Amino acid sequence: xxxxxxxxxxxxxxxxxxxxxxxxxxxxxxxxxxxxxxxxxxxxxxxxxxxxxxxxxxxxxxxxxxxxxxxxxxxxxxxxxxxxxxxxxxxxxxxxxxxxxxxxxxxxxxxxxxxxxxxxxxxxxxxxxxxxxxxxxxxxxxxxxxxxxxxxxxxxxxxxxxxxxxxxxxxxxxxxxxxxxxxxxxxxxxxxxxxxxxxxxxxxxxxxxxxxxxxxxxxxxxxxxxxxxxxxxxxxxxxx
Amino acid sequence: xxxxxxxxxxxxxxxxxxxxxxxxxxxxxxxxxxxxxxxxxxxxxxxxxxxxxxxxxxxxxxxxxxxxxxxxxxxxxxxxxxxxxxxxxxxxxxxxxxxxxxxxxxxxxxxxxxxxxxxxxxxxxxxxxxxxxxxxxxxxxxxxxxxxxxxxxxxxxxxxxxxxxxxxxxxxxxxxxxxxxxxxxxxxxxxxxxxxxxxxxxxxxxxxxxxxxxxxxxxxxxxxxxxxxxxxxxxxxxxx
Numbered sequence: 001x002x003x004x005x006x007x008x009x010x011x012x013x014x015x016x017x018x019x020x021x022x023x024x025x026x027x028x029x030x031x032x033x034x035x036x037x038x039x040x041x042x043x044x045x046x047x048x049x050x051x052x053x054x055x056x057x058x059x060x061x062x063x064x065x066x067x068x069x070x071x072x073x074x075x076x077x078x079x080x081x082x083x084x085x086x087x088x089x090x091x092x093x094x095x096x097x098x099x100x101x102x103x104x105x106x107x108x109x110x111x112x113x114x115x116x117x118x119x120x121x122x123x124x125x126x127x128x129x130x131x132x133x134x135x136x137x138x139x140x141x142x143x144x145x146x147x148x149x150x151x152x153x154x155x156x157x158x159x160x161x162x163x164x165x166x167x168x169x170x171x172x173x174x175x176x177x178x179x180x181x182x183x184x185x186x187x188x189x190x191x192x193x194x195x196x197x198x199x200x201x202x203x204x205x206x207x208x209x210x211x212x213x214x215x216x217x218x219x220x221x222x223x224x225x226x227x228x229x230x231x232x233x234x235x236x237x238x239x240x
Numbered sequence: 241x242x243x244x245x246x247x248x249x250x251x252x253x254x255x256x257x258x259x260x261x262x263x264x265x266x267x268x269x270x271x272x273x274x275x276x277x278x279x280x281x282x283x284x285x286x287x288x289x290x291x292x293x294x295x296x297x298x299x300x301x302x303x304x305x306x307x308x309x310x311x312x313x314x315x316x317x318x319x320x321x322x323x324x325x326x327x328x329x330x331x332x333x334x335x336x337x338x339x340x341x342x343x344x345x346x347x348x349x350x351x352x353x354x355x356x357x358x359x360x361x362x363x364x365x366x367x368x369x370x371x372x373x374x375x376x377x378x379x380x381x382x383x384x385x386x387x388x389x390x391x392x393x394x395x396x397x398x399x400x401x402x403x404x405x406x407x408x409x410x411x412x413x414x415x416x417x418x419x420x421x422x423x424x425x426x427x428x429x430x431x432x433x434x435x436x437x438x439x440x441x442x443x444x445x446x447x448x449x450x451x452x453x454x455x456x457x458x459x460x461x462x463x464x465x466x467x468x469x470x471x472x473x474x475x476x477x478x479x480x
Contacts, residue, residue, distance in 0.1 A: 021468050132450055162479075175478045179461065207464030210372055215461065217454035221419065222477075224447030228261050231479045237465055238415045238474040239402075 021205065024193040028053060032194065033089030035059040035082050035096055035104065038069045041120065042095030044166025045158060048174065050075035052197040059085025059092075086111035091118060091194060093158065094145060098123040098134070101141055105148045113151035118191055119212075120158035122219040130224055133217030140212035142181065155182035156212045157191050157203065159219055162232035173200030176234025180205055181212050204237050261445065264433035268293060272434065273329030275299040275322050275336055275344065278309045281360065282335030284406025285398060288414065290315035292437040299325025299332075326351035331358060331434060333398065334385060338363040338374070341381055345388045353391035358431055359452075360398035362459040370464055373457030380452035382421065395422035396452045397431050397443065399459055402472035413440030416474025420445055421452050444477050 032049055036042040037058030050056040050073060058073075059082040060066035066079030086092050086108050092115050096104050101121050105112070121141040123134040138144040142156035157180040165171050178195035180203050182188040192203025206215065218235075225233040272289055276282040277298030290296040290313060298313075299322040300306035306319030326332050326348050332355050336344050341361050345352070361381040363374040378384040382396035397420040405411050418435035420443050422428040432443025446455065458475075465473040 129448060129450075133454060165479075181461075204465060205468045206461040208369060210369075211457075211461045211464065214373060214454040214457035217451075218458060221421075221446040221451045221455060224451065225444060225477060225480060228445045229480045231477075233480050234478040236476040236478055237462075237471075238476055239405075239471045240465060240469045240473050 024189050024196065024203075027091075027190055027193045027197070030090040030190075030194075031055045031057065031088060033057045033059055033085040033092040035085060035092060035094050035108075037079075037085075037095065038065050039095060039097065040163035040167065041158075041161070042093070043069060043073070044161070044163045045093060045095060045120070046070075046077055047073050047075070047169075048166055048198045049194070050077045052199070054194075054197060057085045057088055082108060083111045086115065089115065091116045091190065094119045094121055095158075096121065098141065102144060102148060105145055109149055109151070112149050115152050116187055116190060117145060117149060117152045117154045118158065118194075119145045119154060119156045120161075122159055122216045124217075124220055124223075130227065131220040133213075133220050136213070139210065140216050142209050142212035142216070146209055153182075153184060153187045154209065155180060155187050155191050156209060156215065157181070157195060159215055160222060160233075160235050162226075162234065165232045165234075174198055174234070175200050175236075177201070177236050177240075178203045179215050179235070179237075181207050181209055181215060183208055204240060206237075264429050264436065264443075267331075267430055267433045267437070270330040270430075270434075271295045271297060271328060273297045273299055273325040273332040275325060275332060275334050275348075277319075277325075277335065278305050279335060279337065280403035280407065281398075281401070282333070283309060283313070284401070284403045285333060285335060285360070286310075286317055287313050287315070287409075288406055288438045289434070290317045292439070294434075294437060297325045297328055322348060323351045326355065329355065331356045331430065334359045334361055335398075336361065338381065342384060342388060345385055349389055349391070352389050355392050356427055356430055357385060357389060357392045357394045358398065358434075359385045359394060359396045360401075362399055362456045364457075364460055364463075370467065371460040373453075373460050376453070379450065380456050382449050382452035382456070386449055393422075393424060393427045394449065395420060395427050395431050396449060396455065397421070397435060399455055400462060400473075400475050402466075402474065405472050414438055414474070415440050415476075417441070417476050417480075418443045419455050419475070419477075421447050421449055421455060423448055444480060446477075
């Protein structure tokens with residue numbers, strides 16, 4: 001391989017040098033909204049991101065419930081109804097229960113227009129044998145979000161986090177990688193950078209949205225792992 | 241919680257102490273067959289298991305191809321046609337290409353009767369955007385194997401291993417966990433123990449066969465990871 005000596009080289013067959021995949025943007029000034037921020041996963045993420053210095057707004061169907069949760073968290077976290085939360089945020093994490101996923105997103109299509117949406121919802125069922133992955137018509141929760149939000153930039157991430165560890169104030173580091181999926185590198189880079197703000201976490205690009213189902217469904221396996229080993233399992237990618 | 245003071249306690253409501261999930265059986269004396277052992281994944285697994293001291297038989301449709309591959313590996317590895325390989329082995333790893341999966345297993349139903357079968361096949365498609373998970377009527381390759389082999393004990397494991405690393409003789413340790421799925425704890429314990437014989441590897445129980453699809457499909461994401469980071473990614477479970 002030869003390297004370019006001039007940025008204005010007219011050799012059109014010459015590729016630019018590959019971008020360092022760990023060269024991620026600064027997201028410290030962005031406002032992060034968490035829809036479903038009064039649930040365990042959403043509240044835990046809101047806490048960790050606020051603790052890392054991010055401006056966080058919790059969204060809920062009822063503004064007063066969001067405001068109460070925000071007050072309990074402190075750290076400058078605010079609470080608002082879902083639509084206000086979406087409009088005021090640059091990045092919006094979707095942490096609502098799967099049962100309300102489609103309905104919630106449909107109602108917020110305009111509020112979420114232009115936003116970077118991060119879906120972390122895991123469509124799971126439970127029976128006597130534990131958790132199992134639900135079939136989703138669009139393929140995954142993230143692909144359903146992309147279908148319902150044509151004017152948003154939809155990514156998927158933060159699926160494998162233990163809500164227990166996220167909310168445990170005695171836990172200083174969350175020992176896990178965060179698989180980030182999306183169609184645009186600019187968007188997945190932003191989400192990776194956001195994950196990387198939380199001590200112990202690392203955001204790793206893990207493919208396009210069509211690969212989201214198995215990332216969401218893997219939570220069922222982690223629940224089996226947690227039962228057998230009395231653990232709060234996370235995932236690390238090795239050799240990366 | 242009170243602890244039992246007598247092993248012959250007549251209190252029928254008292255549960256036995258939970259078995260240590262890391263108390264795994266000795267599998268060093270078992271013969272391991274690898275169907276599809278002339279392919280990259282099969283050959284790599286055969287090499288690592290033989291190197292760890294396991295008696296390994298490589299199976300292939302043509303006995304002479306299996307024998308050639310076995311001779312190349314050395315380490316006491318033998319080669320045989322698939323049926324002979326299956327009959328002579330205690331544990332049989334299925335490492336055939338997905339395209340030949342159903343047909344191969346159907347033909348070996350009797351040879352695999354009573355055997356502990358370990359399916360490590362990943363049903364994937366490839367296009368310009370990379371790898372993607374194929375839909376499997378039975379849910380997953382492992383569930384297809386279970387449906388086709390009613391007289392075998394079917395488990396799933398060894399999906400996330402890099403065939404490149406497995407076959408690289410300069411690599412001494414494979415830094416990854418092996419998710420093991422199955423219906424019977426006795427069987428998954430044996431497969432976990434087998435994985436644990438390879439330096440660096442650890443077998444971790446990760447649920448029943450109904451959770452195999454996402455484990456198989458996750459290989460598509462690992463291929464995306466490998467492309468972006470020029471890596472041979474594996475997976476570790478944290479907090480376990």
